[in-house]
């Protein structure tokens with residue numbers, strides 16, 4: 001997959017997709033799979049903004065039972081099954097528990113009823129899943145059963161818990177990239193680091209967009225019969241470049257954060273009541289606030305989600321240490337055995353979500369519940385433009401399918417049905433993930449450790465052999481880039497040559513898992529930079545700049561890191577050779 005600026009400039013596309021978050025990536029894949037000519041650009045790297053932040057949960061519908069919205073419950077359940085099916089190497093079933101108590105909304109009877117309704121509405125959930133990935137019915141656990149699974153909940157006031165299965169993305173960045181790689185294989189023309197500066201119009205029709213290549217500074221137009229705006233919380237900024245559209249906000253911007261911490265427990269996610277407002281005489285919370293979700297992932301825990309209103313420029317938000325400490329206090333109060341301190345915080349995820357206008361208490365954020373698809377021809381009389389406002393990673397594939405269905409109408413082309421609900425994603429074409437893993441690990445080349453092979457299958461699925469092929473060119477690329485990870489040097493080379501990685505952060509955060517759970521060690525930073533330098537022709541100065549930029553990125557998100565303690569460059573030539 002290569003940046004193709006020349007074709008972007010010269011071709012008129014059926015669709016120009018602006019924004020390569022999960023919604024834009026899904027639109028590009030869906031449209032390319034149906035045979036449309038597609039261009040996709042992002043002002044940063046694919047998946048570098050909100051889509052990079054999540055609890056990694058593909059939600060079934062249980063949480064929407066309380067909204068009394070059976071359609072949404074069914075949709076979420078269908079999508080959970082779809083993700084498990086199309087990306088079996090990257091999405092796996094995840095057991096989840098939620099304590100029951102004596103309140104009206106969370107007592108055992110209410111929760112048992114909710115589980116039954118959820119099971120009924122998701123009765124087809126296993127229809128196309130292989131035998132190892134079936135999602136059993138939800139069930140009620142006694143307090144003892146719950147504690148035998150998660151002893152750390154011992155001090156949480158509860159009468160028992162419910163247990164159900166959602167799904168977890170082991171690597172949401174590679175999942176997003178799989179859509180992009182698949183779209184590119186089907187002919188989509190793509191470029192990261194291309195910003196759209198304004199939409200271009202002819203009369204009452206959008207005919208494309210003015211673009212700037214942020215790597216070279218070149219500006220050029222991209223023309224298309226239809227533009228789909230998938231710019232997430234930048235939607236209003238892009239629409240404001242059109243004189244035809246009244247500048248009114250389509251949603252309010254809120255910020256959402258998760259903490260990535262020392263692992264509290266493994267294997268099962270749990271929701272516990274946060275926001276303590278005291279307890280009654282029997283120890284049950286007096287007032288229910290948000291539910292904190294603790295998700296085991298990558299030998300860490302992801303804990304969240306903490307929401308706030310934030311109208312400023314997205315890049316400016318930074319939680320101060322006092323705020324992080326208050327989140328830790330809330331977690332430690334909810335789970336007294338956690339004993340989390342600032343030193344246990346490895347990383348802070350920060351992303352932006354559409355919210356309803358702020359009313360009442362400033363600390364209450366009402367998120368937009370369902371994704372929106374705007375047809376500007378209908379809403380404002382401006383043809384050639386659709387806008388998606390996405391609210392969940394889970395629903396991105398579905399919303400994209402609806403958008404491309406509508407695109408066919410707008411383009412006046414004979415309709416072709418979407419195939420993304422059953423076509424395997426890049427690397428996902430396997431009958432049974434469990435069998436594929438066992439057989440691949442058993443047949444691995446003698447030089448590869450078992451853990452390395454498991455890592456490759458999880459990251460690349462059926463395409464893992466493309467990584468192994470690099471070892472014929474340079475056997476040393478089999479070495480992990482750091483002792484703390486199974487990521488091999490060959491993966492860095494592949495990211496640059498075939499996955500459009502341009503910066504060190506692209507590799508650390510979105511092509512490999514080296515930096516997804518926090519700042520990688522210095523060896524990983526320098527070794528990756530030197531491997532990339534060999535491919536991209538960076539000199540020592542550029543290498544150093546990349547390492548410093550990566551380090552400062554982590555410092556910006558995590559105020560607990562010291563921005564003056566920059567990583568030291570390797571001291572001598574011998575080291576330099578080792579790193580490369």
Ligand SMILES: Cc1cc2nc3c(=O)[nH]c(=O)nc-3n(C[C@H](O)[C@H](O)[C@H](O)COP(=O)(O)OP(=O)(O)OC[C@H]3O[C@@H](n4cnc5c(N)ncnc54)[C@H](O)[C@@H]3O)c2cc1C
Pocket residue numbers: 018019020021022023024041042043044045046047048049050051052053054055056057058059194195196197230231232233234238256257258304305349350351352353389390391392393394395
């Ligand atoms: C902390 C947190 C936890 C979450 N947890 C979950 C979860 O567990 N499960 C779940 O289903 N969902 C979760 N979500 C929600 C989910 O992450 C988002 O709904 C989803 O990622 C939004 O995707 P998007 O493509 O709309 O936006 P984005 O990922 O922000 O993509 C928009 C893209 O547009 C690009 N762009 C903007 N302007 C321009 C321009 N002018 N030119 C070119 N490109 C442009 C941006 O660079 C960006 O890459 C969570 C969100 C957060 C913040």
